[in-house]
Amino acid sequence: xxxxxxxxxxxxDHQGLIFKIxxxxxxxxxxxxxxxxxxxxxxxxxxxxxxxxxxxxxWMYRVALNTAISQLKKRKRRPNAVPMDKxxxxxxxxxxxxxxxxxxxxxxxxxxxxxLDRGLILLLLEGKKYEDIAEITGLSITNVGTRISRIKQKxxxxxxxx
Amino acid sequence: xxxxxxxxxxxxMSQELEQQKKLTNELIMKMTQERYSNxxxxxxxxxxxxxxxxxxxxxxxxxxxxxxxTWYLQLCGAFTVLFLILLPILTLGSLNRIKRINLAENxxxxxxxxxxxxxxxxxxxxxxxxxxxxxxxxxxxPVASKIGKGKDLFLETNIWYVYLPVMAIFLFFFARWGYGCxxxxxxxxxxxxxxxx
Numbered sequence: 001x002x003x004x005x006x007x008x009x010x011x012x013d014h015q016g017l018i019f020k021i022x023x024x025x026x027x028x029x030x031x032x033x034x035x036x037x038x039x040x041x042x043x044x045x046x047x048x049x050x051x052x053x054x055x056x057x058x059w060m061y062r063v064a065l066n067t068a069i070s071q072l073k074k075r076k077r078r079p080n081a082v083p084m085d086k087x088x089x090x091x092x093x094x095x096x097x098x099x100x101x102x103x104x105x106x107x108x109x110x111x112x113x114x115x116l117d118r119g120l121i122l123l124l125l126e127g128k129k130y131e132d133i134a135e136i137t138g139l140s141i142t143n144v145g146t147r148i149s150r151i152k153q154k155x156x157x158x159x160x161x162x
Numbered sequence: 163x164x165x166x167x168x169x170x171x172x173x174x175m176s177q178e179l180e181q182q183k184k185l186t187n188e189l190i191m192k193m194t195q196e197r198y199s200n201x202x203x204x205x206x207x208x209x210x211x212x213x214x215x216x217x218x219x220x221x222x223x224x225x226x227x228x229x230x231x232t233w234y235l236q237l238c239g240a241f242t243v244l245f246l247i248l249l250p251i252l253t254l255g256s257l258n259r260i261k262r263i264n265l266a267e268n269x270x271x272x273x274x275x276x277x278x279x280x281x282x283x284x285x286x287x288x289x290x291x292x293x294x295x296x297x298x299x300x301x302x303x304p305v306a307s308k309i310g311k312g313k314d315l316f317l318e319t320n321i322w323y324v325y326l327p328v329m330a331i332f333l334f335f336f337a338r339w340g341y342g343c344x345x346x347x348x349x350x351x352x353x354x355x356x357x358x359x
Binding site: 073 | 165168169171172174175176179180181184185187190191193194239260263265266267268269271273274279315333353354357
């Protein structure tokens, strides 16, 4: 398998991961597309330096989250302004409006967190263990645990406000 | 929505995304090569074009510097030239610091720390730039008038009666707006740095 083939296969397998990160760190559709492309570009650039010591997904999360931070623009405080077209669009013909609405609310809650906490909660929701999260973020496992319980409390109180 | 619900919803959404595999090999490779219509790349392009314009203007003033025949015109000329050369160099350097962050090797925490520091430096520079540009408005007018028309504006007092008050009002509102923006962004930057360092 050539380098290009291997790379395209990896991107295809993990395109949901790139989508979710670019959606969490942008507010507008155009910015989301730009960030998506930038992540793919950065992954390609560092593909040669990827060492099989870590899991491919760990490397991808790290590069994608780092890229999202490096491309952060000054955000306007509009936490409820998540456009509908930036969340999941069902592939079936019948659009589940309720599901869309819930996903939208989910994004709104997470986007209210700071840039570090957003990354941590994303990794937790993706089912990553504390050790993996620590490896990706560079925080200690204890620190990850403390922060995550704080984020959970923050989210809980935010969600019960509604 | 409870936390457990949040996790279930995230998994449902991930499954939906799994079904939406839209990327083709061609599209992926295009993204790696062309970086088409990427807004982020345009920022430093605008800064570079701006810097080139500043350097050309500075060079023009330097070539005509002997026309500035009084000490105050020479002082205005020197300030203008320094401003047009130094500020773009410092801004481009600051942008470069952001670009140099190693996205492949850094941990998420290191990237946040480096990016936040570089962003703070850039914002400080932009803020200084805003204030200095008002001084530039004051110095560039007599320099341009002397080089372009041979007139010493300091001897023609009438123009200053209009120019100075207008400039002062503009400076007041612009500086207040600039300070507000800077304060908000840097305080959130300070918070995140405080937590991480």
